[in-house]
Amino acid sequence: MPEASFSRGAQHPPTAVPRADPPPSPTRVTRATAATGPTGLLASLAPLLTEWLPRQRWFAGKGRPVTGFALVSATELLPCATGGTTPGLLHLLVRAQQPEPPGHRHGSGCGHRRGAAASDCYQLLLGVRATLPPRLAPALIGRPSSGPLHGLTVYEALLDPRLATLLLERLRMPGTLGPLRFLCEPSAAIPSGLAPRLLTTEQSNSSVIYGDTFILKLFRRVSPGTNPDLELPLALAHTGCTRVPAPAAWFEAAPPVEGAGAGPRTDPFTLGVLQPYLADSTDGWQLALDALTTGDDFTEAAHALGRATAEVHLAMARTLPTSVLRRPQIEHLAAVMSERLDSAAAAVPALHPYRAALHTAYEDLAALGRAGRTWTAQRIHGDLHLGQVLRQSAGGGTGSDGAGGEVHWSLIDFEGEPSRPLDERRRPQPPVRDIAGMLRSFDYAAAVGGHDSPPDWAGRTRAAYCAGYAEASGTDPRDEPELLRAHETDKAVYEVVYEARHRPEWLTVPMSAIRRLAAART
Structure with a gap:
């Protein structure tokens, strides 16, 4: 999503281990007991989740019905008592089964077998109380009519400050609880008593800010493997790069134990990352x-942002690791x-008149x-736009970002495009893909900001950004127009599909770029 401001925020290194492993509380809601029988935990929650999720x-x-659920794991972070006023906290990993989307292509990372129901794994944090106080009414999910939580109220736990605080405490004192493993950087100092607040801006995940000091990003749609929003900031922190907030703590889930003959055990699921919250910053979109x-x-700001992008690359x-893209690749x-x-044109008829001309960008490449x-090819951000960069200013001015300047750009949210498979997001790619994403974001800003001549404003800003990138990297992306046009076209096609599905009133923004790119045979 090219214009939204996401959260301030991130494979743990071989040396990263729990500092301490306190005795875990009994995990009374286990996968075995929760999944068995019609009165099991998942069966009792399914009607509620079908409506809420x-x-x-x-x-x-x-846009596709949920046809069923499969439980991956269930862990009590706080016992779900049937009486009293103390809330319980239940952590679930659940697969939501749905029909295949139209035009779906099976392949690596699609998550299901040909002919089987499509399924995505979601991380849920459920609060459990006998009665929900009025202040938590917006968090209501429902009251199970059967199963171990019969008669209790289930709600979104992140809206409950008491339960959100408990999650931070688990990260402050790492260890293992059932399938969950909490880890912390040895040098991280995470104080207690930080008041939590859940960010309510539109996101593809959930983020909780703790006392304007830390932000916890919780991945909602999860896959086996290290999320790049942890892997890349951690690797950059170990190089001394100051452009990316360094992870302080994170947690993961062990892969489910499959039956005999199921093949090799998969990697853990990255569930959440705690990073410093840059409270004195403003995102590039705003x-x-x-x-x-x-x-x-x-x-001037775009020029400095180009330098910052190049430094991170x-x-x-x-x-x-890097690689070389040759003819086959x-x-x-x-x-x-x-x-x-072709898939986008099948889904959005507005692309049809430009399809042949757009294909020339890929043919030229x-x-x-x-x-x-x-x-x-190398590791990149993967979804770079103005909402994924933050500018800090010591004096509130708009000065340069060079040595001794007042302004400092930071890059955040290295998850990549969440709709793409995790293995694809972790694959080395040409850095120009990030550059194309930022150039597209300038077009969005010019259109949404109401400039008298959006192409002129975007053109000047794009040129300044590329010049800043060239100054720091020694390579100007404009010197390879075929590569840049192909990636910019691919990004604009992605935007057309996104806007058509989620914000039809914004479809004119990427369609304007489609017309320009279709006419720009290099």
Whole structure:
């Protein structure tokens, strides 16, 4: 989502282990007892979750009915007592089963077998009380009519400050509880007593701010493997890079134990990351809109942001594996982009008139591969836009971001595009993909900010950003127009599908870029 401001926030290293392993509380709601029989935990919660889950902003399967649930794990973080006023806290990993989406292609990372129901695994934190106080009424999920929670009230736990505080305490004193493992960086100092508040902005995950000091990002749709929002900031912190807030603590879930012959055990699920909260910062999206409203120049800020992006790319290339894209990889990349365009055109008829012209962007890229052109691939941010960058200013000015300047840009939210499979998001890619995402974000800002001539404002800002990137990296993305156009086209096609599904009134923004890119044969 190119314009939204996401949370301030992140494979643990081999040396990262729990500092202490306190005796866990009894996990009385276990996978075995919860899943058995019609009165089991999951069976009793299923009617409630069928209604509640699709209404959540982070639910990925909108527009398709939920046909069933499968329990991955259930853990009591706080006992769910049947009497008294103390709330219980239940952690669930649940697979929501749905029909395949139209045009779905099976492959690595799709999460299900051909002919089987599609399923995504979701992390749920459920509060349990005998009676819900009025202040928590918006958190209500429902009252199970059977099972171990019969007669109790189940609600979204993150809206309950008492339960949100308990989650921070688990991260302060790492250890293992059932399938859950809480870990902490040895140098991290996490104080107790930090008041929590749940962010209510639209996100593909959930974030809790603790006392304007830390932010906990909880991944809602989870997969086996290390989430890049933990892996990349941790790796960058170990290089001394100051452009990305360093993870202080995180937690994960062991993969479920499958039956005999099920194959090798999968990797743990990354569930949440605690990072410093940059309370004195403003995200780039808001800064751009403010500049558009007041008529202030944004090119200096964009130039500094280009430098910051290049510094992060260089740090990732130094510390993480890179590869070289040769003819087979380049032709495959172009073919995948072409397939995405065809799928998008099938879903959004407005793309049809431009389909042939847009395909030339990918054909030109493949032709360069056949001619012997190569590019370096590395780990990248994966979903870079103005909502994923924060600017801190010691003096509140709009000065430079160089040595001794007042302004400092930080990059956040390295999860990548959540709709893509995790293994794809962790794959090395050309850095220009991040650059294309930011250039598209400038177009969004110009359109939404109401500039008299959005192409002029976006053009100046794009040029300043690329110049800043070239200054820090030694490589100007504009010097490889075929590569840049292909990635910008791929991003704009993604935006068309997103806006058509979620915000039809914004569809004109990416469609304007589609028309420009279709006419821009390099």
